[in-house]
Amino acid sequence: MNLIFFLLWGYIMIIGAALGSFLNVVASRLPLGMSLWGRSRCDSCHQTIKWYDLIPVFSYLFLRSRCRNCKHPIPASHFFFEIITGALFLFWFYRINWQFTYEHWLLLVLILVALAIGLADYYYQVIPDQLLIVFLIATLLLRFNVLHIFLLGSLLIAFLFWMINHFSHGTAMGYGDVKYVFVIGLALPLQSLLLAIYLAFLTGGIVSAILILLRKKKMKSTVSFGPFLSLGFITALCFLI
Ligand SMILES: [Zn+2]
Known part of the structure; x- marks a missing residue:
């Protein structure tokens, strides 16, 4: 596989993971009747989460699955859901042959x-x-x-x-x-x-x-x-x- 393809695949996976992150917001807020457009907050200390702590997959790993402010654990489901969405997104484009x-x-x-x-x-x-x-x-x-x-x-x-x-x-x-x-x-x-x-x-x-x-x-x-x-x-x- 050449480098261009490798980069393209990585890029598509990242878009998929970002979509997964958005879907996670949708799934956690819609049933509670909350707006989808407000900034994300920590479930525990309600501190607004900084943009650099909202990078799909990586922020979770970097923060060692804890809130930067109060150290409350971030559910692992967020992390796995982003990975699954990213992988599925990539698989889909592969499956439909682009x-x-x-x-x-x-x-x-x-x-x-x-x-x-x-x-x-x-x-x-x-x-x-x-x-x-x-x-x-x-x-x-x-x-x-x-x-x-x-x-x-x-x-x-x-x-x-x-x-x-x-x-x-x-x-x-x-x-x-x-x-x-x-x-x-x-x-x-x-x-x-x-x-x-x-x-x-x-x-x-x-x-x-x-x-x-x-x-x-x-x-x-x-x-x-x-x-x-x-x-x-x-x-x-x-x-x-
Ligand atoms: Zn917190």
Whole structure:
């Protein structure tokens, strides 16, 4: 690999990590009804974070995962989420073979929104409607000519999720998951949709089992399903392209 490619890849990863940092702000603030545009503050001492301490990935390492002012630990999830977004961003451009079509940009928007939805659900057990609306708009722009075909699969899966939600009284599946799976169904053809749902249940089941075995969770307590739906959706999409 020559140097230019290496630099280009590094550059794209950094943009991806910066987007991940922004999505993290979105996922942490939207469910609380906070503005997305205010400066970032420390969760503990509420000191405004200086711009040079907001550099994705590097600031976390440089500050040794602590606030510069009060030494309160910065959650590792921020760091990992930035790395995952950066790596996924790079992988996406590699996967689509550097074609920058209208459709590929819309699919990238869907991936980024899915990441934010997964993270918001992980943080607060809530899927913000604003993110679902952005997801829906990008999906409508993408699939307007096949919408009538995708709608049936979408409704069927959403109905299945609604039944699980209804009969478990919301313990096995939140209402946010029902809405989320409905918009995912509009974005994916039926085969990919089934793959996404299968992967979500498989990974969700494995993670829940591990958490129960490690006694981090009780049998009755719920694990957010949104992150696994996002994982299934993004994986299915990468296979589809
Ligand atoms: Zn602090």
